[in-house]
Amino acid sequence: MTANEVTPDPLRSTSSIGTSLLRRDGVEKVTGDATYAVEHPVTGPAGEPPLHAWLVTSTVARGRVVAVDPSEALAHPGVVSVIDHTSAPRLADTSDRELAILQDDAIDFRGQIVAVVLAETSEAAREGATLVAVEQEATEHRSAFDEDVETYAPESVNGGSETDTLDGEPDEALARALVTVDATYSTPHEHNNPMEPHAATALWDGERLTLHDSTQGPRPVRGTIGPLLGLEEEQVRVLAPYVGGGFGSKGLPHAPEAAVAMAAMTVPGRPVRLAVTRQQMFALTGYRTPTRSRVRFGAHPDGRLEALRHDTVSQSARVKEFAEQAAVPARVMYAAPHRATTHRLAELDVPVPSWMRAPGEMPGMFAHEVAMDELALHTGVDPVDLRVRNEPEVDPDTGNPWGNRRLVECLRRGAERFGWADRPVEPRATVDGEWWVGTGVAASTYPMLWMPGNVARVRSLEGGRYGVAIAATDIGTGARTVLTQIAADALGCPAEAIEMDMADSDLPFGSVAGGSSGTTSWGTAIVAAAQQFRADHGDSPDPGVETTAASGQYADMDGHALHSFGAVFCEARVHRYTGEVRVPRMLGVYSVGRVVNPRTARSQLLGGLVMGLSAALHEEGWRDPRTGHTVTQDLATYHVAAHADVQQLDAEWLDDVDEISTPMGSRGIGEIGIVGTAAAVANATWHATGVRVRGLPLTADHFLD
Amino acid sequence: MDAEITLTVDGEQRTVTVDTRTTLLDALRERLGVTNPKKGCDHGQCGSCTVLLDGRRHLTCLSLAVANDGAEVTTAGGLRGADGGLHPVQQAFLDQDGYQCGYCTPGQVCSAVGVLEEIEQGHASHVSDDLEADPELTDDEVRERMSGNLCRCGAYVGILGAVKQAAAASSEGGAA
Numbered sequence: 115m116t117a118n119e120v121t122p123d124p125l126r127s128t129s130s131i132g133t134s135l136l137r138r139d140g141v142e143k144v145t146g147d148a149t150y151a152v153e154h155p156v157t158g159p160a161g162e163p164p165l166h167a168w169l170v171t172s173t174v175a176r177g178r179v180v181a182v183d184p185s186e187a188l189a190h191p192g193v194v195s196v197i198d199h200t201s202a203p204r205l206a207d208t209s210d211r212e213l214a215i216l217q218d219d220a221i222d223f224r225g226q227i228v229a230v231v232l233a234e235t236s237e238a239a240r241e242g243a244t245l246v247a248v249e250q251e252a253t254e255h256r257s258a259f260d261e262d263v264e265t266y267a268p269e270s271v272n273g274g275s276e277t278d279t280l281d282g283e284p285d286e287a288l289a290r291a292l293v294t295v296d297a298t299y300s301t302p303h304e305h306n307n308p309m310e311p312h313a314a315t316a317l318w319d320g321e322r323l324t325l326h327d328s329t330q331g332p333r334p335v336r337g338t339i340g341p342l343l344g345l346e347e348e349q350v351r352v353l354a355p356y357v358g359g360g361f362g363s364k365g366l367p368h369a370p371e372a373a374v375a376m377a378a379m380t381v382p383g384r385p386v387r388l389a390v391t392r393q394q395m396f397a398l399t400g401y402r403t404p405t406r407s408r409v410r411f412g413a414h415p416d417g418r419l420e421a422l423r424h425d426t427v428s429q430s431a432r433v434k435e436f437a438e439q440a441a442v443p444a445r446v447m448y449a450a451p452h453r454a455t456t457h458r459l460a461e462l463d464v465p466v467p468s469w470m471r472a473p474g475e476m477p478g479m480f481a482h483e484v485a486m487d488e489l490a491l492h493t494g495v496d497p498v499d500l501r502v503r504n505e506p507e508v509d510p511d512t513g514n515p516w517g518n519r520r521l522v523e524c525l526r527r528g529a530e531r532f533g534w535a536d537r538p539v540e541p542r543a544t545v546d547g548e549w550w551v552g553t554g555v556a557a558s559t560y561p562m563l564w565m566p567g568n569v570a571r572v573r574s575l576e577g578g579r580y581g582v583a584i585a586a587t588d589i590g591t592g593a594r595t596v597l598t599q600i601a602a603d604a605l606g607c608p609a610e611a612i613e614m615d616m617a618d619s620d621l622p623f624g625s626v627a628g629g630s631s632g633t634t635s636w637g638t639a640i641v642a643a644a645q646q647f648r649a650d651h652g653d654s655p656d657p658g659v660e661t662t663a664a665s666g667q668y669a670d671m672d673g674h675a676l677h678s679f680g681a682v683f684c685e686a687r688v689h690r691y692t693g694e695v696r697v698p699r700m701l702g703v704y705s706v707g708r709v710v711n712p713r714t715a716r717s718q719l720l721g722g723l724v725m726g727l728s729a730a731l732h733e734e735g736w737r738d739p740r741t742g743h744t745v746t747q748d749l750a751t752y753h754v755a756a757h758a759d760v761q762q763l764d765a766e767w768l769d770d771v772d773e774i775s776t777p778m779g780s781r782g783i784g785e786i787g788i789v790g791t792a793a794a795v796a797n798a799t800w801h802a803t804g805v806r807v808r809g810l811p812l813t814a815d816h817f818l819d
Numbered sequence: 820m821d822a823e824i825t826l827t828v829d830g831e832q833r834t835v836t837v838d839t840r841t842t843l844l845d846a847l848r849e850r851l852g853v854t855n856p857k858k859g860c861d862h863g864q865c866g867s868c869t870v871l872l873d874g875r876r877h878l879t880c881l882s883l884a885v886a887n888d889g890a891e892v893t894t895a896g897g898l899r900g901a902d903g904g905l906h907p908v909q910q911a912f913l914d915q916d917g918y919q920c921g922y923c924t925p926g927q928v929c930s931a932v933g934v935l936e937e938i939e940q941g942h943a944s945h946v947s948d949d950l951e952a953d954p955e956l957t958d959d960e961v962r963e964r965m966s967g968n969l970c971r972c973g974a975y976v977g978i979l980g981a982v983k984q985a986a987a988a989s990s991e992g993g994a995a
Contacts, residue, residue: 136913136914137913137916139921140912140913140918141905141909141913142921143918143920143921143924144895144905144909144912144913144918144921144924144925144928145855145895145896145898145899145905145909145925146854146855146856146857146894146895146896146924146925146928147855147896148921149854150854150857150922153848153854155852166849235838235841235849236845236849237838237840237841237845238838241840306971307971308920308922308971309857309859309865309867309920309922309923309969309970309971309972310857310859310920310922311858311859311860356920356921356922357920358857358859358920358921358922358923359919359920359922359971359972361971389858391861392859392860392861392862392864392865589920590918590919590920590921590922590972591919592919713916714916714919716916717916717919717972717974717977718919720973720974720976720977721919721972721973721974722973723973724973724975725971725973728973748860748862748864749859749860749862749864749865749969750862750864754969754971755973755975756966756967756969757961757962757963757965757966757968757970757975757978757979758959758962758963758966760962760973760975760976761958761962763975763976764976
């Protein structure tokens with residue numbers, strides 16, 4: 115079925131949008147009744163209970179599987195089968211080598227799936243996995259992201275951006291600049307760690323594969339798993355009514371989804387449950403690559419940039435390329451006539467990096483915004499004023515006019531509310547008891563992204579109600595609630611009259627909940643379908659009539675540069691004797707277009723700030739270069755922000771309407787909160803102590819003399 | 820090796836056969852179909868599996884089911900009133916938006932109920948200035964006591980607000 119493409123008009127009135135409607139799925143969540151991927155009571159046609167799958171993973175970083183001996187495992191009570199590369203179903207498409215598991219004997223990284231155990235209970239599956247004897251042959255590998263690592267230029271970087279850009283003559287301009295910054299900034303391995311580990315329940319009935327999955331995109335999973343298994347897309351049904359967070363790690367299908375689907379194919383009629391362990395997530399579900407960015411600024415004494423270079427290196431996996439676009443934000447942030455950005459990759463024998471909240475922007479803006487703080491020091495210009503002074507009139511990257519760039523207002527508003535003017539200019543100037551105290555600022559940015567292909571269906575129900583359907587997911591963003599509000603305003607009815615139907619790949623196409631594009635893309639499709647529904651069926655439709663419409667491109671992405679901006683202000687305290695860093699106060703001010711639901715939007719922005727704070731204070735994955743093993747593979751060794759880390763934290767937004775981007779006037783808000791946040795903390799710790807830390811996280815050892 | 824145990828789960832007595840390796844969490848989730856407590860790490864590091872065990876908050880992933888024969892377990896699902904209405908802590912989580920994805924939430928809710936009871940009983944915490952005095956329900960006390968429950972969505976501001984709202988509701992209720 116192909117739906118007519120409709121490009122919507124802006125919403126004429128907004129009465130539901132802008133209200134703090136409680137989450138539509140809140141009661142299920144606060145009681146625990148919400149069912150996540152392995153919690154659905156799935157049984158076979160004759161009531162067969164699910165089998166439990168457990169992954170067996172490689173313990174060498176590169177080499178091959180010589181032999182898998184399942185005999186001890188199979189002798190264990192409850193173990194049903196062991197699937198390895200000699201017995202696994204053959205995949206129809208092995209071009210994506212991250213997903214093409216158990217097809218040959220190659221080991222490409224430590225932690226790769228080399229066998230799957232199926233058993234009647236999870237205890238038997240887990241014990242069985244330890245009893246599978248995997249003989250491995252190790253060959254020489256390289257997994258260290260060292261300074262001297264060999265690099266190459268990818269064809270493009272994540273998001274489809276150009277690998278390199280060059281305007282003017284940056285090297286010459288840098289050489290003659292009166293004030294310069296030239297420093298290298300690093301970010302470590304960071305792991306998404308959503309609270310719900312990746313998990314799925316799969317049932318193959320001989321004709322159709324049903325996957326209850328923990329995913330950010332039921333349709334993208336269907337579109338990947340179907341061809342992988344040699345099935346028509348329609349033979350795969352993916353359901354994800356509740357998803358326990360993703361932060362990018364559930365945006366693209368990863369190897370565990372292939373494993374559970376393949377395992378289910380071996381036992382037709384029997385459901386298979388796979389819950390990836392927290393430890394296995396560190397190798398199998400994507401992570402943020404470490405980055406090193408050399409940033410060079412050449413400026414006039416008044417702080418105006420004349421030249422900038424942002425040259426970034428990150429890690430990619432030999433088994434599959436991923437190019438973190440860390441230098442991309444430097445293309446839009448500030449005006450400078452001479453500019454260059456480059457991306458290079460080190461191809462290593464490591465697990466496949468992937469999306470983690472604000473890929474590119476997060477590590478890139480850490481580098482860029484700490485470098486701006488250094489430029490402020492060198493020029494003696496206040497860090498807020500410095501950014502204002504470098505405000506570009508048009509997008510430096512495309513030359514297009516800005517759709518709605520209000521960074522300066524965010525900076526000014528934040529400075530006023532935070533009390534920025536009271537700050538001493540000099541660092542290491544304030545002591546409170548045993549603590550050095552300082553403040554810092556950083557800008558944030560995130561592009562407006564709209565995904566093509568979305569389709570929504572509107573159907574009239576009994577009693578003046580409407581059913582609205584799209585195969586989108588709510589991974590905690592509030593999508594189920596805000597799409598209800600959007601549909602209500604698009605149809606001109608109260609939110610209570612809307613029944614949202616989502617998270618099922620059998621519904622009309624919904625794109626991935628990623629790139630802060632969900633509400634923008636799905637919402638535009640819903641407005642298009644609702645407006646077309648009214649055109650087709652009028653204001654008093656008979657129950658049962660419906661309209662399905664595909665979303666035309668509403669956003670003027672060709673004529674305008676569409677980005678969100680923000681400013682983060684932070685107070686940091688550094689303990690004089692232990693170096694401990696605390697953040698008693700943080701404020702983010704954002705320009706994100708119209709806010710659909712202040713309650714859920716605030717949580718999105720605060721959540722981004724918390725994740726940025728977490729990166730600033732704690733997050734650091736370590737890989738042992740001798741073995742390729744991620745040694746920090748649980749939440750006791752890979753630290754994320756806990757409640758006591760978060761003190762006075764607030765987010766606000768400018769009164770805004772962006773009708774160039776969406777018919778709702780909104781832009782995405784899922785990622786901008788994390789961008790710039792770690793830089794604001796780093797800048798505040800510099801101001802507190804006079805110690806400039808150019809790598810995350812800001813651990814205590816940096817501040818001990 | 821299997822063993823038969825009896826648990827009272829959310830007010831209902833249940834007899835269940837478990838493997839002696841089965842954790843209390845897996846007994847609830849996989850053997851009894853009670854999936855209100857969630858599994859975030861299986862190692863006692865995240866708090867998602869928190870329930871009230873014989874009235875006190877407890878990480879069910881760190882206990883073997885066979886060691887808890889006869890225990891009374893209250894999950895977030897069992898905190899509802901007799902009429903099915905939400906517990907004041909649950910209502911406060913809704914009002915304050917103290918959650919996003921909802922996966923850590925049942926554990927947070929059980930933990931919050933436990934925290935309020937512990938403060939009521941005068942238990943000190945790491946941040947209590949005076950270990951002998953009755954602790955006050957300050958922001959720092961709540962933050963400290965709730966730090967065993969990780970929330971990767973970062974809903975801590977809302978969670979703090981929810982615990983305070985619930986405490987205020989309960990003291991108003993107590994005064995009435």
